[in-house]
Amino acid sequence: MKIAGFGVEEWLNVWEKKATYDIAQSTISSMTMQEVLDLDGENGKSFYDLLNKQKMNYGWIEGSPEFKAEVAKLYKNISPDNILQTNGATGANHLALYALVEPGDHVISEYPSYQQLYDIPKSLGADVDYWHIHEEDGWYPDIEELKQLIRPNTKLICLNNANNPTGTILDRDFLQQVVDLAKTVGAYVLVDEVYLPLDDPSKFTSIVDLYDKGIATNSLSKTYSVPGIRVGWTATNSELADLFRKYRDYTMICCGVFNDMLATYVLRNRDKVLERNRQLVLNNLKIYSDWIESEPRASVIMPQAVSTSFPKLDVPEDIEQFCIRLLKEEGVLLVPGNRFDMPGHVRLGYCAQEDALREGLKRLSKFLRQYD
Ligand SMILES: Cc1ncc(COP(=O)(O)O)c(C=O)c1O
Known part of the structure; x- marks a missing residue:
């Protein structure tokens, strides 16, 4: 390959x-371990009390129930069962693309954005079209261009919201237009959502709150300032979660007991x-x-x-x-x-x-x- x-x-x-x-x-300036431990106001005492009792076995394969419950709260209607823990958002994107893309599939990817989103599908034999962003349009892609690019056999549309490198957020209305087009051909829409607008998080809409065939990937690396714990996830409907489980078993077992615990602790202190x-x-x-x-x-x-x-x-x-x-x-x-x-x-x-x-x-x- x-x-x-x-x-x-x-x-x-x-x-x-x-x-x-x-x-x-x-990344928003990464936290030191001490800063992380200070979050709970007791120097991480309950975190360590729990950690010290943990066996360093494989732990929860898909992520602990506590982790999944915390992540599910980030979405309107996603069951914790449909959250799968991954090795960062990199692992989440890889898992989704590896599970979905086959040779000859048509994939449309926002361009430029996170390179995984176009070069992994290409490497898997897909026919990838770039959906360009335009500086003169505030780095937005043009929905008319998507209408030109979409085909009856388009399997997947990949977006990065907010975009790396530009920091542009695709708003809800725009995403809805993408979803409406995707529905006409039954395409999935994968959105890498690692960046959140910090001034007003309500400006952001997750794809899984708009579309049953949406796939959200995310992690604790950017918005949450702890890339060192290497924890991310996919959020999807249950059919996709089952499909991803199959591929996940071949590419990772778990993210590690310590990482899962720390990720859960950070999410609990999200505010x-x-x-x-x-x-x-x-x-x-x-x-x-x-x-x-x-x-x-x-x-x-x-x-x-x-x-x-x-x-x-x-x-x-x-x-x-x-x-x-x-x-x-x-x-x-x-x-x-x-x-x-x-x-x-x-x-x-x-x-x-x-x-x-x-x-x-x-x-x-x-x-x-x-x-x-
Ligand atoms: C859009 C996007 N997705 C994923 C990643 C990688 O994230 P992680 O550290 O969670 O693997 C990055 C890192 O730069 C990114 O910009």
Whole structure:
């Protein structure tokens, strides 16, 4: 099976540990274990009391009942039975695509977005059409283009809501139009939902609250600031959950007793995590928008309080070379836009720690002055 290299991951694998000011990531500044333990106000005492009694066996294969119950609360009408725990959202996307896509299937994927969503279907032999997003439309895809792309044999439409790298949220009305079109041919709609608008989570609608053939994938890596625990999930109807179970047994057994417990603990303290992150995102958004206003060589469609952004940089140089020089000379890490096939842009993760963001932007501006 052939597959393209994963552009963003390959970039980060080489460069991220060399950064002093990492403003490339899409996670809202990760919590330390101490911050996680502080969430319950008792330094994680009940968490450890429970953990110490656990046997380090395989634990709950699909995720503990407690985990599934917490995740099910994120949706209007999904039974805990239909939540399957996975190794991050990466594992969730892989599971859904591996279970559904066969050679010759027609798949439509939002482009650019998370590369799994188009390159895994291609690697499985699907005929993949890109549904492009357009900067002039606030990074929205055009529903008229979907009408042109959809075919009687379209099996799956893949979206990333909110989008990585742009931070754009597809609103409920738009998703409803996608669902209406998908229904005409019986297509599934898979939506990777790892990013939530932190200013007002009610702006977000999960695909599984709109469509019985919707598949939501998600994890604790972005909105919840704990990518290190490697826990994600799929949420679907029961027929799809059964199908996924079959494939899941071949690709993973479980996420581990410790990870499941920690994931459940974080979800139980969800309100506190979201409040921490809401403050961080809104504070950093202000710093970021002030910087954009003052920087003549940068412009951006502002992300909707989602932790990733895709500014355009006016740089008369190959963008990847620019980013490598920026890192080597100023210690600042970005993701060059060519990794998303959009070389005029960079991914800028403004939800880093505030001091890293401030210093990173200052140094980026200093570096940009060389072209004036
Ligand atoms: C849209 C999207 N999906 C999934 C992932 C991976 O998430 P996880 O760490 O949960 O595997 C990322 C990470 O960048 C992402 O941006």
